[in-house]
Amino acid sequence: MLNSFARMQEQGLASAHPSYFAFSGLPLYVVIEQMASAGDVDVIVMIPENKKNVAVSYEYRGSTTEALDRLLTEQQLKTVWDADTKNAWIMTNEEYAGLVS
DSSP states (O other): OOOSHHHHHHTTSSOOOEEEEEEEEEEHHHHHHHHHHHTTOOEEEEOOHHHHTOEEEEEEEEEHHHHHHHHHHHTTEEEEEETTTTEEEEEEHHHHHHHHO
């Protein structure tokens, strides 16, 4: 199971070029979608509405995949790669734990 953008990059499923991200006050789901797009990954954000619209300020310079993994860790979210649909599913830690078990 590919559970990080760095692992997806290792498998050739995500781009990891040097990037600079600077967001201020944007909804979390917008930030995730914009960053994933920069990494050439399609995402499905499956987080509660109250968390999806939380305003996020984030700045990072470096690898696209590392930026995504750091943001998701800070927001206590997990990633699962779906090989069938070629999507990265973003979910809460609780949903991830349920999926794994």
